[in-house]
């Protein structure tokens with residue numbers, strides 16, 4: 001389950017940021033997850049609860065925002081949403097694509 005390693009990193013970042021701003025309690029955390037990251041939301045929530053136990057984010061609510069994969073075609077510069085891992089340009093059928101969005105995973109914000 002790669003969610004454990006990902007979540008551990010996220011929680012560490014969260015707690016470091018909170019300490020830097022001298023925050024004593026976190027109520028809600030919003031995380032943005034690219035759909036190509038193949039993260040299971042239930043597993044992410046489960047791991048999050050496990051890693052925040054005993055910390056200032058112990059009772060924080062985790063909000064997961066999914067980001068649709070977006071790519072740009074290197075041949076014709078068409079920008080499009082990638083439907084279900086179908087990595088081909090809808091205009092010219094090229095597979096030379098550059099991914100602009102869809103693989104990220106980061107803390108968007110947190111509320112105290």
Ligand SMILES: [Zn+2]
Nearest residue numbers: 073076089092
């Ligand atoms: Zn194209």
